[in-house]
Amino acid sequence: MFWTKRVVIGDAERGLMYRNRQFERVLAPGVYRLFDPFNQAAVTVHPTLPAEYAGRDAETLIDALGARLGETFVLAEIGSEQVGLVCRHGKLEDVLVPGTRKLYWRGPAQVTVQTLPLGGDLRVPADVVRRLRQLGVLARVAVFVEVPTESAGLVFIDGSLTQMLAPGAYAFWNFQKNVAAEVIDLRVQSIEVQGQELLTRDKVSLRVNLAATVRVIDPVAARTKVAKYLDQLYRELQYGLRKVVSSRTLDELLGDKATLDADIFASVRGQLGAFGVEALGVGVKDVILPGEMRQILNGVVQAEKTAQANVIRRREEANATRSLLNTARLIEDSPVLMRLKELEALEKVTEKIDRLTVFGGLDGVLKQLVTLK
Incomplete structure (x- = not known):
């Protein structure tokens, strides 16, 4: 008939039926003949897959359907302090x-909102977390952090x-x-300066390499009390090294390395503890002198050794x-x-003679061959 419209819903x-651009009802799957002599009715057909309603009038549908909304749609209404999980x-x-409001069709896809x-x-x-990782959206909606063993x-x-x-x-x-x-890494770390x-105190220029082993014992202090605790740690080791070296002469530095290491350790230990780092050990690796100073020290050492050799030689000669x-x-x-000394002398003489002719027998050898006056 001319005044009817045939509508097919798969x-x-x-289908959403509107009359005079006002929502009237929802059309389930089927064939409909709508009486519309003045061409006032319109039907929009929506696929139920994907299940999310894509129209712009979702708020109108919610108000118009009221209590009957659940017969056609699943309403996802997420509060400002909530997160919604859509499951199919x-x-x-x-x-x-948070704050999302969406409609999902009830149909072949069983949609639930948690x-x-x-x-x-x-x-x-x-x-x-496991479900978000499987979906591949974890990085988009959350901050993921993995804390290894011996870390915080x-x-x-x-x-x-x-x-x-804790680790996890x-x-x-x-x-x-x-x-x-x-x-924050809590393992023992090695720092080299x-x-x-x-x-030095006696105005000798030199170059020093320092090594230290440290570890973080208070992660909160290490992160909040200084901007970058590793940079601060390096600077404190520098200051402690300069302070100790400048208070000693070159001979003191070269002569007692154990005390030097202990003094540097004592100088930096308290400073490092203030921002949550514990010093386990500090040691000077190398003391490098300029070329001219090395020659001078080599000369001094050579002179000392020569003098010691002379003293030993004189002492042995006197003995x-x-x-x-x-x-x-x-x-x-x-x-x-x-x-007996005469006989020892005779023995030494005879060792160097191939042939010895003796007159007067053994008595002559003992009495006449060697005579010491």
């Missing part, structure tokens, strides 16, 4: 930010430190507030002379000892 579709057939599909409170610390429950995590909300995290994996909703997380040009004098006195008092 199984995966819904039990699987997470989307995350709704609301979660943001909470004061904004922490995301562990089971929700610090969480800042709107610039204020709110909590410290965490996520925090990134809605309405600015959330940031940092990881190299190439420091210093002046040898004293021994000879004692031997002579013994020989003078003992004829038998004298005769």
